[in-house]
Amino acid sequence: MVTSGRAWFTPGIPGIYVVLLCDVLSGLGHDPAPLLRRLGTRREQLLDPEFRLPLERADLAAEAALALVGEAGLGFRYARAMRITLHGPVGLLALSSATIDDGLEAARRYLGLRAPFLVVEREPLGDGRQALCLRTDFGPGPVRSFVIEAMVIGFVHMLEQLMEAPPEGAEVHFQGPPPAHGEALRKAVSVPVRYDQPRDALILSAGLLAARPRLADPQSEALAREQCELEFRRWRANQEGPLPERVRAALRDGEGAPPDLAEMAERLAVSARTLKRHLQQAGLTYRELQDEVRYRRARKLLSDGTLSISEVAYALGYNDVANFSRAFKRWSGRTPGAYRGGGPGQAG
Structure with missing residues (x-):
């Protein structure tokens, strides 16, 4: 559970909003317990005024709730x-x-x-x-x-x-x-x-x-x-604070293919060496952060269904569809085609 005042201002949404989502689901006749299990959290944690749910997990909560409710x-x-x-x-x-x-x-x-x-x-x-x-x-x-x-x-x-x-x-x-x-x-x-x-x-x-x-x-x-x-x-200070979180925020707020390390360093007004060092100190690599945002955008684009799998690959900066398919399978355990189809299979 998040308890420190500083952690309160990490990027995310107040847990009370997820509690409200669970209550709305209950009012519509759906059990919110599977959603909480998927998030790996409990109602008591979400009610803590200092708790923040990271945006990626909030995204998962919305996806799970929408899957239950459908067109309601x-x-x-x-x-x-x-x-x-x-x-x-x-x-x-x-x-x-x-x-x-x-x-x-x-x-x-x-x-x-x-x-x-x-x-x-x-x-x-x-x-x-x-x-x-x-x-x-x-x-x-x-x-x-x-x-x-x-x-x-x-x-x-x-x-x-x-x-x-x-x-x-x-x-x-x-x-x-x-x-x-x-x-x-x-x-x-x-x-x-x-x-x-x-x-x-x-x-x-x-x-x-x-x-x-x-x-x-x-x-x-x-x-x-x-x-x-x-x-x-406090929130702005945190937004301008730890370099790894600033990288995450910049990647999350961007569109299209994520920039490379040198471009990101220039955007954040630091040297590429400094950026790499700060990420290493946090136990991260820039490639991992790129993959985070690519995976999130890939799921959105595949779920939307407007673009073909090859178009999704190119939109994410891949020049080779096979490379994108291998990367997506590494992230999710499924090929892009299987993810789009909702079951096991190969990308088309």
């Missing part, structure tokens, strides 16, 4: 179960802010403390409205759809809690066509939901942004902001 719409159901108080000081700051605009900006600024895999950007739309645009480093596929849906609807639910009423002047926009559970989602959400849009975003009117949350309180806001800033400085 796990994302919006998860968002509906979320309470703003579960976000700790970040939620308190949003609740006590002077305006909805201030509360949303606080949530956006400190999002890395709770969801380091997500980026939220504000985009003015020219008619007084603004868009909170969401993007994530998850590749195309069910996990990305789950994360985006949960976060966008989660912002709607946060607005409902700030206003203690349906947030008039808000709309939800999703890229792509409606999913199988699209009609159920529309009925469950208190604002218009539109698909086939240019962005995944929450659209907000000027009037809604200027509205005052029901629990606005300057003293509570100041205290919560002080707590958030303290956490944020």
Whole structure:
């Protein structure tokens, strides 16, 4: 179990969010015990306020949950179960802010403390409205759809809690066509939901942004902001801290084939020799870290099914499909074709 204050800020998500996922699964009639066994953790560990689940294991949790639920719409159901108080000081700051605009900006600024895999950007739309645009480093596929849906609807639910009423002047926009559970989602959400849009975003009117949350309180806001800033400085210090973790973060946030050692060293403003030495001191090699991200991206691309196996290989920087197949079998124990097909077999 993670217990030190420093470890609290290692990359990952608070365990309480996985507890909530387990509770949502239970509410849908599924036993969450196999998911916890797959993660190698217990509910008691996840409830520890200092526990952080690494992003790779959080990814596994989402995959396992989606496999159980199928087309039932796990994302919006998860968002509906979320309470703003579960976000700790970040939620308190949003609740006590002077305006909805201030509360949303606080949530956006400190999002890395709770969801380091997500980026939220504000985009003015020219008619007084603004868009909170969401993007994530998850590749195309069910996990990305789950994360985006949960976060966008989660912002709607946060607005409902700030206003203690349906947030008039808000709309939800999703890229792509409606999913199988699209009609159920529309009925469950208190604002218009539109698909086939240019962005995944929450659209907000000027009037809604200027509205005052029901629990606005300057003293509570100041205290919560002080707590958030303290956490944020520690989190940023850790992001800029141990070189191996900075390498992992840079690889995770990139796209396409991972850069080579010299390119990564240049990106991190250190020499290749220094980078190699720090990795050796941590018992790692750059090749191992490259393989971590290649394996994660390979699983996403193979599961998505849009690209052929040879195209997946080239996207990951392999010039030879056979080399990619051997590497993937070393990582997973299965060929790419067997992984895509869900059983034993050879890559096609």
